[in-house]
Amino acid sequence: MQLRWAQRTILSWATALIILSYVQALPVGLLKCLKNIRSRSESSLVTPSSPLYDTNRIGFNSYFDHRPRAIFHPASEEEAASAILCAAANHVAVAPRSGGHSYEGYSSGGRNGSLVIDLSQFQQxxxxxxxxxxxxxxxxxxxxxxxxxxxxxxxxxxxxxxxxxxxxxxxxxxxxxxxxxxxxxxxxxxxxxxxxxxxxxxxxxxxxxxxxxxxxxxxxxxxxxxxxxxxxxxxxxVPSPVTTVILTYKPDKMGAVLSAFAKQGKIATEDLSATLYIDKKKIEIEFTYLGSQAQMQGAIDPFIEHIGEAPFQTEFEEGTWFQAATRWGQRAGSTLEAASIGNMTFYHRGRSLFYRDLLSEDEVGVIEKYLQNLPKEKTWGYILIDLWGGKIDRPSEPSAFDNHKGVLFSIQFDIFWSSPHPPTPGFACEACLKWSADFVKEMQSIYSSGPILEAYQNYIERDMPDAFQAYYGDQLPRLRQIKKSVDPRNVFRFPQSIPLP
Ligand SMILES: Cc1cc2nc3c(=O)[nH]c(=O)nc-3n(C[C@H](O)[C@H](O)[C@H](O)COP(=O)(O)OP(=O)(O)OC[C@H]3O[C@@H](n4cnc5c(N)ncnc54)[C@H](O)[C@@H]3O)c2cc1C
Missing domain, CATH: 3.30.465.10 (Uridine Diphospho-n-acetylenolpyruvylglucosamine Reductase; domain 3)
Known part of the structure; x- marks a missing residue:
């Protein structure tokens, strides 16, 4: 084990002693312990009796209705450390939260009863x-x-x-x-x-x-x-200029577009990124090129030639990097600033799979079948495909992401639904959940990219079969040893956290 906890610096021990004295006589009840920290600092504490509790406990996805024991917003590392010690002393799981976008609501604990440590004050x-x-x-x-x-x-x-x-x-x-x-x-x-x-x-x-x-x-x-x-x-x-284009095709071109995406994507320049959005009515290929529109044309022509037909709609925009970023923001909200705050309510189920090669005809058929047969409820169901490769396969330092080297693209299977008024946390569209589960199960059953399913850990999914293998490959034993060395009492835990050995 390379982690030499025994050789931690004197400074580190001193910090621990200061924090221990700060938390004072442990164990006391969790809330009392947290209030002790709160009373001396800029941190804020939201408990189930607070009027803010219901809005504060829900992240991006209102489908998840977890009820944490408290949500603590530390103003410093020392206060965060004190809160973690409060939770550990009371056998309460700690769930860190940064942007609250976990696909499974894991930054609210992924179940009831955790202590959420919200990092919204860490804006340095x-x-x-x-x-x-x-x-x-x-x-x-x-x-x-x-x-x-x-x-x-x-x-x-x-x-x-x-x-x-x-x-x-x-x-x-x-x-x-x-x-x-x-x-x-x-x-x-x-x-x-x-x-x-x-x-x-x-x-x-x-x-x-x-x-x-x-x-x-x-x-x-x-x-x-x-x-x-x-x-x-x-x-x-930033590169200058930056060009984006959206090419729109009819859904009946799906096989040709997917084939172009996989075949040309393998050899495309690294200055080009590509995302494919496909729903019931249309296919949009969004390319971003780190250069001018004229240069971009040469990079996307092979895709169009491979599809064998010009798109029925083409929207180019050449400008600065920040203008491109603002456009992406506008798609998600009114302005980049408003979209960054992200206080809208969504009900969502998302799953993913990684692919290393072209999809089989059967896989294309399954996608067509599910996109044409969405639930009757008011929903928005689609798939989103991102092209990977390039520098992603040549990291400068090894990382726990490396088992995914060589992935060609990811597919996200997404469905959103609306809730009654007023918005109700936990509201489920049963038909949407079934559509999402059946769709992905069928795709998994005919997976063409190898004997083992692979998926993206940032689109974490509770129902993923053999999830640790899918996310971390053969690296799980090493991850478990590291978990033991740094968190032997499993304080940081949620339904799919790295388990102790
Ligand atoms: C609308 C939307 C768009 C997305 N777009 C993309 C995209 O373009 N590319 C992409 O790669 N991914 C994308 N994602 C996935 C996104 O990267 C993951 O959901 C990511 O985990 C979200 O980070 P967060 O801080 O917002 O989430 P959180 O819910 O706060 O955290 C996610 C997980 O990480 C843990 N965690 C959070 N902060 C910390 C911390 N500081 N220390 C330790 N653990 C922490 C949480 O406990 C939780 O388990 C998107 C997700 C959504 C919902």
Whole structure:
């Protein structure tokens, strides 16, 4: 075991002692213990008796109706550490929350009775322009990260396009966006982190300090090992110009579009990213190119030739990186700022599979069948396919994401439904849940990309068969050993957290 906990610095022990004295006589009841911290600080505490409890406990997906014991918003690492010790002393599970976008509601604990530690006060940002390193608080939303990086000298970090997703969960589970093929995932670009461990100690986690934990956090870090409060991330100067285009086809071209996506995607330039959106009525291929429209045309022509037909609608936009980011934000809300706050209510079920090659005809047939047979309720069902590859397969440091090297694309199977008025947490559309489960089960049963199912851990799914294998491949034994060394009492736990050996 490379983690040398016995050699932790004197500073680290001193911090633990200060925190222990801060928490005072343990164990006391959880709420009393948390109130003790709250009374001396800028932290805030939301308990079941608080009027804010019902809005504060729900994340992005209102389908999940978990009832945490409390939601604590620490203002510093020391206060977060105190809260973790309160939970540990009372045998309460800790669930970190950054942006609240977990597909299974795991940042609310994934079940009743956890202590949610919400990092929304961790919004720190700075940019070292000599070394192009951004320091970002874990509670920062992607939209705010885009804005701060742009305003501090026109930089970017590789992240997804949805502005309300949190840097914390996103970076610890992967993080693919439009520069992923050029610069890798967010997780690959993390240079070091600050993490509060289950025993209340505060660590710098980097290749030089805690290399095993550094490996594990980047790919398997969401909610299993400790609370990450800050990331130091490789930043890049933005390319100029940036061009986006949406090519729209009729649904009957699905086989040809999927074939072009897989075949041309394998050889496409890394300056090009591609996402395919397919619903009952249309197919949209959204390309983003790190260059001009004229340059982009040469990169997308092979896709159109392969499809054998021009799209019936084409929308090009050439502009700055930030204009492109703003457009993505506008699709998710009114402005990038409003979309970054992300206070809308959604009811959603999402699942995923990774593919290493072209889909079989049977798989295309199953997709057609389910998209043409959506539930009768008011729903929005679709699939979203992201092209992977490029730098994602050549990370500069090994990480717990590496079993997915060589993946060609991911498919997300998504369905949203509306709720009665007023919005009701936990409201289920049974037909939608069945549609989603049946669709993915059928796709899994004819999976063409190998004998073992593979899926994206950032689209975590409770029903995924052999989920640890699908997310982490053969790396689970190593992850479990690291879990034991850093959280031997399993304080950080949720239904799919890395288990103790
Ligand atoms: C609308 C939408 C769009 C998305 N778009 C993309 C995309 O373009 N690309 C992509 O790769 N993914 C995308 N995702 C998936 C997203 O990356 C994951 O859901 C991610 O885990 C969300 O991070 P979060 O901080 O918002 O979520 P949270 O719900 O806060 O956290 C997710 C998990 O990580 C844990 N966690 C959160 N913060 C910390 C922390 N600081 N320390 C330790 N553990 C922590 C939580 O306990 C939970 O288990 C999208 C998701 C949604 C809902």
């Amino acid at each position: 940002f700075s940019l070292d322009r000599r070394n192009n390193i951004a320091t970002i608080g874990a509670g920062t939303r992607l939209g705010h990260a885009y804005t701060r990086l742009w305003e501090n000298g026109e930089y970017l970090i590789p992240v997804g396009t949805c502005p309300s997703v949190g840097v914390g969960g996103h970076g610890l589970g992967g993080g693919i966006g439009v520069v992923g093929r050029k610069h890798g995932l967010l997780t690959h670009n993390i240079l070091s982190m600050t993490m509060v461990a289950a025993n209340g100690t505060i660590h710098t986690v980097s290749p030089a300090s805690n290399p095993d934990l550094f490996w594990a956090l980047r790919g398997a870090g969401g909610g299993s090992f400790g609370l990450v409060t800050e990331f130091r991330v490789q930043a890049y100067e």
